[in-house]
Amino acid sequence: xxxxxxxxxxxxxxxxxxxxxxxxxxxxxxxxxxxxxxxxxxxxxxxxxxxxxxxxxxxxxxxxxxxxxxxxxxxxxxxxxxxxxxxxxxxxxxxxxxxxxxxxxxxxxxxxxxxxxxxxxxxxxxxxxxxxxxxxxxxxxxxxxxxxxxxxxxxxxxxxxxxxxxxxxxxxxxxxxxxxxxxxxxxxxxxxxxxxxxxxxxxxxxxxxxxxxxxxxxxxxxxxxxxxxxxxxxxxxxxxxxxxxxxxxxxxxxxxxxxxxxxxxxxxxxxxxxx
Amino acid sequence: xxxxxxxxxxxxxxxxxxxxxxxxxxxxxxxxxxxxxxxxxxxxxxxxxxxxxxxxxxxxxxxxxxxxxxxxxxxxxxxxxxxxxxxxxxxxxxxxxxxxxxxxxxxxxxxxxxxxxxxxxxxxxxxxxxxxxxxxxxxxxxxxxxxxxxxxxxxxxxxxxxxxxxxxxxxxxxxxxxxxxxxxxxxxxxxxxxxxxxxxxxxxxxxxxxxxxxxxxxxxxxxxxxxxxxxxxxxxxxxxxxxxxxxxxxxxxxxxxxxxxxxxxxxxxxxxxxxxxxxxxxxxxxxxxxxxxxxxxxxxxxxxxxxxxxxxxxxxxxxxxxxxxxx
Numbered sequence: 001x002x003x004x005x006x007x008x009x010x011x012x013x014x015x016x017x018x019x020x021x022x023x024x025x026x027x028x029x030x031x032x033x034x035x036x037x038x039x040x041x042x043x044x045x046x047x048x049x050x051x052x053x054x055x056x057x058x059x060x061x062x063x064x065x066x067x068x069x070x071x072x073x074x075x076x077x078x079x080x081x082x083x084x085x086x087x088x089x090x091x092x093x094x095x096x097x098x099x100x101x102x103x104x105x106x107x108x109x110x111x112x113x114x115x116x117x118x119x120x121x122x123x124x125x126x127x128x129x130x131x132x133x134x135x136x137x138x139x140x141x142x143x144x145x146x147x148x149x150x151x152x153x154x155x156x157x158x159x160x161x162x163x164x165x166x167x168x169x170x171x172x173x174x175x176x177x178x179x180x181x182x183x184x185x186x187x188x189x190x191x192x193x194x195x196x197x198x199x200x201x202x203x204x205x206x207x208x209x210x211x212x213x214x215x216x217x218x219x220x221x222x223x224x225x226x227x228x229x230x231x232x233x234x235x236x237x238x239x240x241x242x243x244x245x246x247x248x249x250x251x252x253x254x255x256x257x258x259x260x261x262x263x264x265x266x267x268x269x270x271x272x273x274x275x
Numbered sequence: 276x277x278x279x280x281x282x283x284x285x286x287x288x289x290x291x292x293x294x295x296x297x298x299x300x301x302x303x304x305x306x307x308x309x310x311x312x313x314x315x316x317x318x319x320x321x322x323x324x325x326x327x328x329x330x331x332x333x334x335x336x337x338x339x340x341x342x343x344x345x346x347x348x349x350x351x352x353x354x355x356x357x358x359x360x361x362x363x364x365x366x367x368x369x370x371x372x373x374x375x376x377x378x379x380x381x382x383x384x385x386x387x388x389x390x391x392x393x394x395x396x397x398x399x400x401x402x403x404x405x406x407x408x409x410x411x412x413x414x415x416x417x418x419x420x421x422x423x424x425x426x427x428x429x430x431x432x433x434x435x436x437x438x439x440x441x442x443x444x445x446x447x448x449x450x451x452x453x454x455x456x457x458x459x460x461x462x463x464x465x466x467x468x469x470x471x472x473x474x475x476x477x478x479x480x481x482x483x484x485x486x487x488x489x490x491x492x493x494x495x496x497x498x499x500x501x502x503x504x505x506x507x508x509x510x511x512x513x514x515x516x517x518x519x520x521x522x523x524x525x526x527x528x529x530x531x532x533x534x535x536x537x538x539x540x541x542x543x544x545x546x547x548x549x550x551x552x553x554x555x556x557x558x559x560x561x562x563x564x565x566x567x568x569x570x571x572x573x574x575x576x577x578x579x580x581x582x583x584x585x586x587x588x589x590x591x592x593x594x595x596x597x598x599x600x601x602x
Contacts, residue, residue: 008392015386019401022461026404028427029416041425044434086311093308099301100294105312112319113580119573120322122329122550122562127317129337146318178303207409209525217551226411230529233415240419247416251408258407262400265407266469 026251033244040240055245065246067221068228072206072250074137075144075224079205082145083152084197088190091156092182096163112148125214137222140215144208152197155268159193160186196268199261206254225250330567336560348567357537358568361545364452365572368541369520372456376516377509380464384471385501390480399472403465410462414529417458421445445531448538455539459526467516474508475501507587514583521576542572 031046033055039048060066093099094106124143133139163186171181187194212224223231229246258265298305330348332341352358383402387395405413421428421444429441444454478500486496524543527533533540533548540548550565 004391008389011386011389011392012394015398019398023401023404024427025413025416025420026408028420032419040419041422041427041430044427044430082314086314089307090311093304097301097304099304100298105308108320109315112315112323119569120319120326121547122566122569123322123325124318126325126337127321142314143318146314148315148319179307182307203407207407207411207525209409209411209529214551226409226525229415230411233418233529243415243419247412250412254407254409255404258404259400262403266403 026255029244029251030248032241033248035241037239037241040244052241055239055241056249058239059242059245059249063232063242063246065225065228065249068223068225069249071137071222072224072226075140075208075212076202076205078137078141079144080198080201082141083149083201084194086145087149087152087197088156088187088194089182091153092160092186094153095157095160109148109150109153113150121210121214124211128215134215135219135222140212140222140224143211143215144205149201151268152200155193155196156190159190163189192264192267195261196264199257199265200268202257203254203265326566326569326573329563330570332563334561334563336562339560341563344563348564349571351564352567352571357540357545360537361540361542362572362575364540365521365523365542368452368456368459368523369517372459372520373513373517375456376460376464376467376520377513379460380467381471381505383464384468384475385497387468388472388475399468402468405462406465410525411529413462414458414526418445418530421454421458423447446535448535451531451535451539455527455530458530459520459523462526463516463519466519467512470508470512470515471505474505474512478504510583510587514580514587517583518576518580521579542568546572 027046031048032040034051034053035042035048035055036052037055060069094102128134128139128143131139133142167185167189168181171185176184207226208224209226209230212222213227213230216222216224216227220231225246229243229250232243232246329341331343331345333344333347334341386392387399389395420426423429423441423443423446425441426444428444429438432438433441443450445451482500482504483496486500491499522543523541524547527539527541527544528547531539533544546565546568549561549568552559
């Protein structure tokens with residue numbers, strides 16, 4: 001069995017430096033965020049001799065990252081709440097009930113799977129303007145929630161489908177109606193799926209770019225972090241150190257959420273392929 | 276989503292199967308689906324239909340009047356050199372990035388699937404981190420890392436004596452596309468890696484053990500067991516990755532803005548520039564024209580997707596053990 005041990009050691013010897021290079025850009029970003037602006041590009045070392053936390057204060061206050069952070073939190077939390085509700089209800093109906101029009105609905109949803117987002121951005125922009133929702137975060141939230149969240153929907157539908165029929169039957173005998181059965185019996189049973197959907201949607205909303213970019217073109221106050229940091233490039237924001245501080249503030253929440261809840265996330269995207 | 280084992284509403288409904296009656300019986304189901312359905316209708320289905328409609332209009336801004344021009348936008352696109360170049364770049368980007376991404380992620384997945392590798396989950400997590408991070412912001416960080424002026428990538432290569440002069444990773448029109456492909460593969464590699472791992476984990480361990488008893492070596496086992504068992508997954512993973520690699524807006528816009536000299540202006544960036552102007556200056560809007568370009572691009576994507584779905588179907592009918600049922 002020493003051959004196996006040697007092979008494992010060789011594997012680790014290759015994987016370890018590779019993994020370090022893989023995440024080096026993030027380490028460099030964090031390191032650059034605590035250096036004085038003139039020293040951002042000075043050397044490859046990751047540990048600065050003196051830590052300039054003031055970059056964070058400058059980014060948060062002067063560059064108004066605090067405001068954009070709040071926008072992103074509002075958009076993300078609302079988006080997650082809406083998407084959990086809509087995909088759970090539609091997944092429950094599609095996974096458990098035969099009803100007239102079901103095939104048509106499945107057909108529409110299937111057609112939307114491969115729809116590129118850039119393809120529909122102009123009508124969405126137009127619709128939001130016509131609804132007088134431009135100039136509000138609500139417009140961004142609605143537009144993001146109305147994208148076809150097929151993976152999330154399939155996860156719910158697949159889960160609800162395999163639950164036994166006796167659940168409904170006994171609940172009906174106890175006098176529970178259709179909506180009560182869904183809310184009080186099925187939804188609590190689907191907690192693992194809900195966890196997966198929450199984290200998938202959290203990351204999708206937090207990272208979304210095209211929709212918030214287009215919907216805030218004339219409303220810089222409503223920018224989310226992705227759009228704000230992107231916009232700094234072209235505007236009067238030349239401090240690389242602050243840029244890295246702003247980037248760190250934007251990326252750390254998703255990385256941390258992922259590290260703590262990765263089990264659900266990985267199950268979710270792996271489940272997408274299994275279906 | 277098969278219909279075989281669904282709960283029938285109103286169980287003794289066999290005797291009255293009129294459509295109106297069945298719809299009335301299902302009213303609670305419809306009501307439950309209504310909010311989600313309305314949202315999808317408004318922000319997915321309606322925009323899909325409207326982008327086709329707008330493609331037939333000359334429309335120079337949201338407040339401007341629309342003039343019906345028939346197929347003029349499509350004729351203009353056919354004659355627009357920037358459109359064809361952007362089209363070619365998107366196709367080339369996907370054609371180069373997809374096989375690299377698939378091969379590297381498969382290799383990584385096979386290495387990490389080794390159960391005796393105790394630290395495999397740690398490496399899996401590390402390789403996956405770029406996938407969950409905000410694409411636009413990662414691109415901006417990378418534009419600093421790969422800066423031709425003293426960026427850490429150039430510093431590292433120079434201190435290793437691999438190059439004498441800094442490389443213009445993002446400033447040289449001849450190298451920028453390769454830089455973009457490399458960074459894109461880095462950003463998304465973790466995703467197909469997880470897909471492959473999910474596929475690998477469906478292969479029963481006994482198969483390998485039996486083969487090992489028969490004296491089959493690692494290569495033999497990989498070719499005779501892993502490869503055939505993974506094929507049905509390979510088709511669907513290729514589809515997902517290929518369609519994903521044609522949708523690179525956030526990544527490319529934040530990394531290069533399509534530059535230098537339009538050398539990375541892929542299809543979506545072209546559409547965006549036509550619709551909203553360069554750098555978001557809302558001055559040169561050609562919304563109808565951009566819609567027409569979007570329609571053509573959408574057709575291309577759907578053709579790619581449908582071709583692949585047929586491939587999947589054909590394979591399944593051919594007896595691949597890849598059932599559509601979840602779990």
